[in-house]
Amino acid sequence: MRSHLLIPLAAATVATSLIGAAQARAQDNPTGDPIVQKIYDEGMHHSQLERLAQPLMDSIGPRLTGSSANRAANDYLLKTYKSWGIDARNEKYGTWRDWTRGKSTLELVSPRYRVLEATMHAWSATTPAGGVTADVVMIPPASQTRDSAGFARWLQTAKGKLVLISEPQTTCRPNEDIRMWADSATYQHALFQRDSAATEWRSRFTGAGINARGLPAMLARAGVAGVLSNGWSRGWGVDKIQSSRAGDVPSFDVSCEDYSLLARLASNGQGPRVHAIAEAKLAPTESPVFNTIAQITGSEKPNEYVMLSAHLDSWDSGSGGTDNGTGTITMLEAMRILKTVYPHPKRTILVGHWSGEEEGEIGSSAFAADHPEVLKGLQSLFNQDNGTGEIDTVQTNGFIDAAPSLARWMSRMPVDMIRNVTLMLPGVPHDESTDSDAFDCYGAPGFFLTSSDWSYTDYTWHTNRDTYDKINFDNVKRNATLVALFAYEASEDPNFVSRTRIEGGINPRTGQPMRVPRCEVPPRSWESTQRR
Numbered sequence: 001m002r003s004h005l006l007i008p009l010a011a012a013t014v015a016t017s018l019i020g021a022a023q024a025r026a027q028d029n030p031t032g033d034p035i036v037q038k039i040y041d042e043g044m045h046h047s048q049l050e051r052l053a054q055p056l057m058d059s060i061g062p063r064l065t066g067s068s069a070n071r072a073a074n075d076y077l078l079k080t081y082k083s084w085g086i087d088a089r090n091e092k093y094g095t096w097r098d099w100t101r102g103k104s105t106l107e108l109v110s111p112r113y114r115v116l117e118a119t120m121h122a123w124s125a126t127t128p129a130g131g132v133t134a135d136v137v138m139i140p141p142a143s144q145t146r147d148s149a150g151f152a153r154w155l156q157t158a159k160g161k162l163v164l165i166s167e168p169q170t171t172c173r174p175n176e177d178i179r180m181w182a183d184s185a186t187y188q189h190a191l192f193q194r195d196s197a198a199t200e201w202r203s204r205f206t207g208a209g210i211n212a213r214g215l216p217a218m219l220a221r222a223g224v225a226g227v228l229s230n231g232w233s234r235g236w237g238v239d240k241i242q243s244s245r246a247g248d249v250p251s252f253d254v255s256c257e258d259y260s261l262l263a264r265l266a267s268n269g270q271g272p273r274v275h276a277i278a279e280a281k282l283a284p285t286e287s288p289v290f291n292t293i294a295q296i297t298g299s300e301k302p303n304e305y306v307m308l309s310a311h312l313d314s315w316d317s318g319s320g321g322t323d324n325g326t327g328t329i330t331m332l333e334a335m336r337i338l339k340t341v342y343p344h345p346k347r348t349i350l351v352g353h354w355s356g357e358e359e360g361e362i363g364s365s366a367f368a369a370d371h372p373e374v375l376k377g378l379q380s381l382f383n384q385d386n387g388t389g390e391i392d393t394v395q396t397n398g399f400i401d402a403a404p405s406l407a408r409w410m411s412r413m414p415v416d417m418i419r420n421v422t423l424m425l426p427g428v429p430h431d432e433s434t435d436s437d438a439f440d441c442y443g444a445p446g447f448f449l450t451s452s453d454w455s456y457t458d459y460t461w462h463t464n465r466d467t468y469d470k471i472n473f474d475n476v477k478r479n480a481t482l483v484a485l486f487a488y489e490a491s492e493d494p495n496f497v498s499r500t501r502i503e504g505g506i507n508p509r510t511g512q513p514m515r516v517p518r519c520e521v522p523p524r525s526w527e528s529t530q531r532r
């Protein structure tokens with residue numbers, strides 16, 4: 001249940017003596033604070049977001065951790081900050097695999113020709129020059145393999161073949177579409193068929209005692225030509241496409257439609273053969289990885305910090321438009337607004353554009369570990385990482401006594417900025433894999449600004465459709481202005497935010513016991529993760 005913040009009476013009374021356009025604006029600004037008004041005007045009426053976003057998402061493109069595009073994005077932010085007169089640096093925190101995507105194609109060559117819709121997974125191994133042509137086979141039903149010995153026998157026969165390792169969908173029509181058109185019995189039957197197929201698929205592994213996660217590597221060791229999988233994301237034409245787990249053989253995501261086509265051909269004995277090409281460049285040694293850090297130094301309390309946070313890295317089958325291009329440009333634009341209208345903050349305003357988030361919040365964790373002075377002086381950190389929707393919730397992440405500070409700051413903001421924003425009380429310790437965890441785990445108050453979903457979960461998060469066009473600039477404009485207002489209020493507040501945090505209790509959202517994020521030692525190289 002959401003608890004909406006009440007707007008103080010002053011909001012309605014402060015400006016009744018003013019006239020015209022000025023009246024409309026002042027009524028929106030409860031305290032009449034001229035800096036609040038300037039932040040609002042700069043963010044809402046002079047937004048630079050589209051100009052900032054387009055080269056990042058389109059020209060630099062996806063920003064896979066360790067890749068040259070990741071470094072180009074660091075340099076783009078650095079150059080942009082410097083052009084505004086904001087101090088910025090690219091801070092190296094380690095090294096990572098440096099992989100650049102090349103051509104990848106899959107063509108069905110038998111029993112008929114078709115170009116298949118497929119994308120090589122990030123960090124996939126490559127095919128020999130000219131590609132490979134191979135039979136396509138499926139993980140066999142449990143009735144054929146029976147146990148691990150049977151599975152091992154089948155494995156011998158898979159050598160040199162392309163193996164289908166995901167569950168084929170009974171239909172690539174989203175459930176909502178079926179529900180829209182089918183009568184109730186037909187809809188229920190379609191769901192039953194999907195569930196039964198999933199259960200049958202799982203039995204292919206459980207019967208043989210196989211760990212599905214470790215399967216690609218097992219197949220690679222057995223000498224298959226490559227693995228084909230499908231990360232259908234339950235919507236039209238959309239797949240989640242992440243990292244290869246297939247070691248030194250190529251790994252492809254195949255669209256739901258084409259994957260199920262291959263599965264039907266294979267399971268009906270119609271001999272599908274596919275020509276696969278996977279080209280990529282893997283640098284012979286790991287390359288440095290950086291966080292881009294920028295700051296406007298505090299004039300009164302330079303050793304206390306208000307921090308803005310969003311990860312810059314992305315998966316690479318789309319262009320990281322909403323994960324986390326939107327968070328990136330939100331924080332970039334908020335810094336521009338602040339430098340323009342509030343160039344001498346009381347506290348230091350810092351922004352962290354992290355790399356390595358998709359590999360486990362590595363960049364932000366490394367920054368937190370390397371900067372005890374920032375943890376000690378952290379007034380508040382604001383992190384955003386779930387897409388293009390309007391920020392509708394401020395998660396206090398269990399910092400129970402910080403909530404009054406946040407409420408006070410929000411009460412000073414223009415009404416249309418916070419009208420639809422919920423302050424989550426008492427707040428849930430957030431341990432769900434985003435960069436604020438890296439600060440919360442030390443007891444430093446990092447808050448998570450949650451956006452409304454905008455089909456993020458199914459359609460853009462880690463998918464092939466996460467592209468520039470999915471950004472809604474009206475929403476992001478508002479978000480950047482809101483973040484700038486939070487930074488301003490947090491910087492000005494005479495009080496230092498409380499660090500008292502609730503431990504234990506039940507998460508009202510999940511019904512599970514609450515877990516406080518634990519600090520982990522961040523890996524400083526990819527190689528070191530292979531020894532764990």
Ligand SMILES: [Zn+2]
Nearest residue numbers: 311323324385
């Ligand atoms: Zn993200």
